[in-house]
Amino acid sequence: xxxxxxxxxxxxxxxxxxxxxxxxxxxxxxxxxxxxxxxxxxxxxxxxxxxxxxxxxxxxxxxxxxxxxxxxxxxxxxxxxxxxxxxxxxxxxxxxxxxxxxxxxxxxxxxxxxxxxxxxxxxxxxxxxxxxxxxxxxxxxxxxxxxxxxxxxxxxxxxxxxxxxxxxxxxxxxxxxxxxxxxxxxxxxxxxxxxxxxxxxxxxxxxxxxxxxxxxxxxxxxxxxxxxxxxxxxxxxxxxxxxxxxxxxxxxxxxxxxxxxxxxxxxxxxxxxxxxxxxxxxxxxxxxxxxxxxxxxxxxxxxxxxxxxxxxxxxxxxxxxxxxxxxxxxxxxxxxxxxxxxxxxxxxxxxxxxxxxxxxxxxxxxxxxxxxxxxxxxxxxxxxxxxxxxxxxxxxxxxxxxxxxxxxxxxxxxxxxxxxxxxxxxxxxxxxxxxxxxxxxxxxxxxxxxxxxxxxxxxxxxxxxxxxxxxxxxxxxxxxxxxxxxxxxxxxxxxxxxxxxxxxxxxxxxxxxxxxxxxxxxxxxxxxxxxxxxxxxxxxxxxxxxxxxxxxxxxxxxxxxxxxxxxxxxx
DNA sequence: GGGCGCGTTAGGC
DNA sequence: TTCCAGCCTAACGCGCCC
Ligand SMILES: Cc1cn([C@H]2C[C@H](O)[C@@H](COP(=O)(O)OP(=O)(O)OP(=O)(O)O)O2)c(=O)[nH]c1=O
Numbered sequence: 001x002x003x004x005x006x007x008x009x010x011x012x013x014x015x016x017x018x019x020x021x022x023x024x025x026x027x028x029x030x031x032x033x034x035x036x037x038x039x040x041x042x043x044x045x046x047x048x049x050x051x052x053x054x055x056x057x058x059x060x061x062x063x064x065x066x067x068x069x070x071x072x073x074x075x076x077x078x079x080x081x082x083x084x085x086x087x088x089x090x091x092x093x094x095x096x097x098x099x100x101x102x103x104x105x106x107x108x109x110x111x112x113x114x115x116x117x118x119x120x121x122x123x124x125x126x127x128x129x130x131x132x133x134x135x136x137x138x139x140x141x142x143x144x145x146x147x148x149x150x151x152x153x154x155x156x157x158x159x160x161x162x163x164x165x166x167x168x169x170x171x172x173x174x175x176x177x178x179x180x181x182x183x184x185x186x187x188x189x190x191x192x193x194x195x196x197x198x199x200x201x202x203x204x205x206x207x208x209x210x211x212x213x214x215x216x217x218x219x220x221x222x223x224x225x226x227x228x229x230x231x232x233x234x235x236x237x238x239x240x241x242x243x244x245x246x247x248x249x250x251x252x253x254x255x256x257x258x259x260x261x262x263x264x265x266x267x268x269x270x271x272x273x274x275x276x277x278x279x280x281x282x283x284x285x286x287x288x289x290x291x292x293x294x295x296x297x298x299x300x301x302x303x304x305x306x307x308x309x310x311x312x313x314x315x316x317x318x319x320x321x322x323x324x325x326x327x328x329x330x331x332x333x334x335x336x337x338x339x340x341x342x343x344x345x346x347x348x349x350x351x352x353x354x355x356x357x358x359x360x361x362x363x364x365x366x367x368x369x370x371x372x373x374x375x376x377x378x379x380x381x382x383x384x385x386x387x388x389x390x391x392x393x394x395x396x397x398x399x400x401x402x403x404x405x406x407x408x409x410x411x412x413x414x415x416x417x418x419x420x421x422x423x424x425x426x427x428x429x430x431x432x433x434x435x436x437x438x439x440x441x442x443x444x445x446x447x448x449x450x451x452x453x454x455x456x457x458x459x460x461x462x463x464x465x466x467x468x469x470x471x472x473x474x475x476x477x478x479x480x481x482x483x484x485x486x487x488x489x490x491x492x493x494x495x496x497x498x499x500x501x502x503x504x505x506x507x508x509x510x511x512x513x514x515x516x517x518x519x520x521x522x523x524x525x526x527x528x529x530x531x532x533x534x535x536x537x538x539x540x541x542x543x544x545x546x547x548x549x550x551x552x553x554x555x556x557x558x559x560x561x562x563x564x565x566x567x568x569x570x571x
Numbered sequence: 572g573g574g575c576g577c578g579t580t581a582g583g584c
Numbered sequence: 585t586t587c588c589a590g591c592c593t594a595a596c597g598c599g600c601c602c
Contacts, residue, residue, distance in 0.1 A: 176584095228583080229584080230584075231584080349581095349582070351581060351582045352582085353580085354581080459577095471579080471580095472578090474577085474578080475576080475577060475578080477577085530576090
């Protein structure tokens with residue numbers, strides 16, 4: 001039977017997660033001024049980093065990054081952050097000058113009652129599960145080519161790494177690191193005996209493996225949501241319901257799933273069919289067997305986190321990577337024990353910036369700190385952020401899922417997509433005709449994708465990254481959507497609009513900087529969004545043909561090669 | 572006041 | 585030869601328009 005007790009690695013209880021994993025790097029914890037290294041070195045407690053010679057890694061990264069335009073910009077931004085931090089500190093001081101017990105009243109009057117309400121709304125059982133495939137991209141390639149895993153390798157190229165295997169992670173090579181630095185890392189730290197292998201990404205492969213995994217997981221929750229190719233958010237409550245409603249000897253997977261589909265949902269709540277302890281054991285075994293099945297049937301290993309909400313489950317899924325799982329019980333006590341010592345950065349939604357601000361302004365590093373400083377947090381941050389952080393402080397998230405997701409198109413995926421885009425980085429150039437050629441290629445490629453999905457975008461956006469990494473964007477929304485029907489010239493229109501936007505951006509830039517030569521571009525991107533809904537009534541084209549928003553085609557000389565129409569004579 | 576459009580920022584995979 | 589990707593969502597502040 002499926003729920004048999006296999007006993008590989010872990011088998012961890014709610015509090016037996018790796019105590020190292022969430023520990024804060026004390027070298028940065030007490031310092032507000034950030035050095036070069038701190039700007040770049042991401043959480044070094046990621047899976048697979050244990051045992052790596054961290055100081056040498058940091059040293060090499062700092063050395064290889066020094067003086068680059070990228071780092072110059074990073075420093076510039078860090079300075080601006082510093083100013084913001086100062087102004088926040090100022091506000092806090094003023095508040096303290098005005099009143100000395102505002103914290104107490106703020107907690108008593110608003111925060112604590114709110115948190116209490118949240119606590120009362122918690123699910124009583126831990127049935128939320130996050131499943132995350134290990135080193136997903138590179139694992140897919142290793143499946144086809146096992147020798148890859150014998151040495152450090154990664155998916156990506158000299159410019160950027162998407163993910164790496166564990167041999168590479170030992171040397172500090174990780175996602176979002178430029179490949180050339182990864183290469184130096186491996187060569188130097190291995191004393192020249194090893195070399196980082198780059199593998200080209202292959203999204204067809206990832207999609208197909210992802211679909212295999214999804215199909216398996218769906219047997220345990222039909223309504224599961226794939227948040228990305230390698231991450232599933234699911235709720236196994238129905239499965240457990242069915243499990244416990246079947247008499248003990250007959251509880252095999254087939255019977256359970258059959259029972260699940262007969263949704264005569266009049267069963268008593270889970271907590272009444274079994275004890276919390278029993279549920280916990282069954283859940284842990286279930287997750288074990290699910291992961292084992294995924295591995296057997298796809299060759300991929302994955303990690304899982306189980307908790308009473310997705311916020312906690314997501315963190316838990318990362319605690320025992322790779323190929324492990326963590327269960328966090330539903331009680332207030334268990335949640336607090338799990339969350340308190342963790343860095344706030346562990347929480348999905350708290351990124352580099354928020355982490356930095358919390359530490360620099362309030363000295364908040366862990367979730368426990370966050371709770372202790374909840375009044376200050378509530379005062380200092382914008383309402384939405386403050387609310388979010390308060391929820392984080394007690395580990396509460398509303399993830400009622402079950403969203404109907406009425407995605408018009410019965411079509412498989414593409415459910416409610418908000419936008420589609422394409423972008424390309426290249427050797428920086430300020431040659432107008434070159435930029436136009438690149439832009440045209442990006443736009444036409446995107447047009448194909450848009451058409452194949454049957455999307456009808458109303459707004460077109462341009463993205464320009466300058467050589468100094470500054471980002472500029474410009475959009476244009478039209479009354480009438482593009483790509484309404486095949487062969488309506490929309491591809492050309494898309495190209496024309498993109499070029500027009502580029503011309504606008506350049507004009508504005510030159511205007512502002514009085515600097516024609518400074519328009520050195522390293523990336524161009526085109527984005528389509530604001531899709532017309534399937535059945536939506538369309539305003540008559542006659543009604544709007546004079547609208548100033550819509551690009552006038554006759555001004556763009558459609559059909560002419562870019563280099564000679566929009567091209568060359570830009571301003 | 573709300574809704575929309577635009578430019579930017581933060582965050583995640 | 586190389587010197588920091590490419591794709592996606594959400595939110596906010598602002599101006600503009602009913
Ligand atoms: C973080 C990250 C991931 N990816 C891709 C490659 C990853 O394999 C895939 C899933 O991301 P993750 O789940 O974040 O990472 P991972 O699966 O590679 O490794 P881990 O075992 O530590 O979870 O998304 C990027 O393209 N860019 C990124 O910045």
